[in-house]
Amino acid sequence: SQKIEQNSEALNIQEGKTATLTCNYTNYSPAYLQWYRQDPGRGPVFLLLIRENEKEKRKERLKVTFDTTLKQSLFxxxxxxxxxxxxxxxxxxxxxxxxxxxxxxxxxxxx
Amino acid sequence: DTAVSQTPKYLVTQMGNDKSIKCEQNLGHDTMYWYKQDSKKFLKIMFSYNNKELIINETVPNRFSPKSPDKAHLNLHINSLELGDSAVYFCASSQGRQANGYTFGSGTRLTVV
Structure with a gap:
């Protein structure tokens, strides 16, 4: 069956460190992968999009990688x-x- | 302000009632969506319209009926509300095939009592 899993529900880090979030998927062949931010009581806000033929995308302090072999994106x-x-x-x-x-x-x- | 706006923000109603949620976008986007976010924060697509035409209709009870009078508006009507319909409903819009991301509204929290 098709699944998208973000490998931890919660992540705590110290200010100044790099936060790394993981997104794994199975039984999909995505054309695009996107990342959104959602604050309590608000709708999701689009951050970054990466295409299937791209390896990495950056925007200011944000970086997204996309590995279609591993079926994984890191944020x-x-x-x-x-x-x-x-x-x-x-x-x-x-x-x-x-x-x-x-x-x-x-x-x-x-x- | 350019945005996706949905009303009402909160909706508390009794089981069995019929209610509507309205959504409008002034971004000039050609595609609009309804998503449901349950208590576990999982966002699930319900419907999608492209230029007033229904293109995605997920496995949603037929008590839910979307209506798009024009490409800037997508309303959601729910008949015979049930306790399990309690959730946050988000409207969103995009231009093209998600290539530029979706713009979401701020959500409507529906509570059925």
């Missing part, structure tokens, strides 16, 4: 700040026109 936040604390969602489109979401990882950055 990095460098020099993390308490304001980065939120739930981060990965989502993929498997050429069906549907964007399917993982269950999210809640990141807590401690000062």
């Amino acid at each position: 990095h936040i460098t020099a993390s700040q308490p304001a980065d604390s939120a739930t981060y969602l990965c989502a993929l489109d498997s050429h069906t026109g549907k964007l399917i979401f993982g269950q999210g990882t809640t990141l807590q950055v401690k000062p």
